Amino acid sequence: xxxxxxxxxxxxxxxxxxxxxxxxxxxxxxxxxxxxxxxxxxxxxxxxxxxxxxxxxxxxxxxxxxxxxxxxxxxxxxxxxxxxxxxxxxxxxxxxxxxxxxxxxxxxxxxxxxxxxxxxxxxxxxxxxxxxxxxxxxxxxxxxxxxxxxxxxx
Ligand SMILES: [Zn+2]
Numbered sequence: 001x002x003x004x005x006x007x008x009x010x011x012x013x014x015x016x017x018x019x020x021x022x023x024x025x026x027x028x029x030x031x032x033x034x035x036x037x038x039x040x041x042x043x044x045x046x047x048x049x050x051x052x053x054x055x056x057x058x059x060x061x062x063x064x065x066x067x068x069x070x071x072x073x074x075x076x077x078x079x080x081x082x083x084x085x086x087x088x089x090x091x092x093x094x095x096x097x098x099x100x101x102x103x104x105x106x107x108x109x110x111x112x113x114x115x116x117x118x119x120x121x122x123x124x125x126x127x128x129x130x131x132x133x134x135x136x137x138x139x140x141x142x143x144x145x146x147x148x149x150x151x152x153x154x
Pocket of ligand 1: 109136
């Protein structure tokens, strides 16, 4: 077992989000709705040397496996991330995040006049573009602060 594998399989059960872009670990926690208030076991590595990325962040969350929609939003801020599901200290599933073409119902539009912020029952819809996401209704673009526009908090 390589040093790297040892490092990612230290938790007993949960999820290791590896290859997060350096500096994005706290945004990953925001996306997962984790602020420590519920006693979650979380460890974070920031600016860890990485062959692939130069530097990376690593987030380990105990006793939690991520939902598909959480992984979709994660992919927006950490397009190179890999998700390792850990059960009983073993990596039972390893996958790369997939950048979706669109994200529906997960983010709120920053434009107050956008129809999705009216009382109309319209789910938000964003197209994924190179540097962020673009509202399908009004064209507003969210770039760096995607975590701040999350509609769903678990
Ligand atoms: Zn909009």
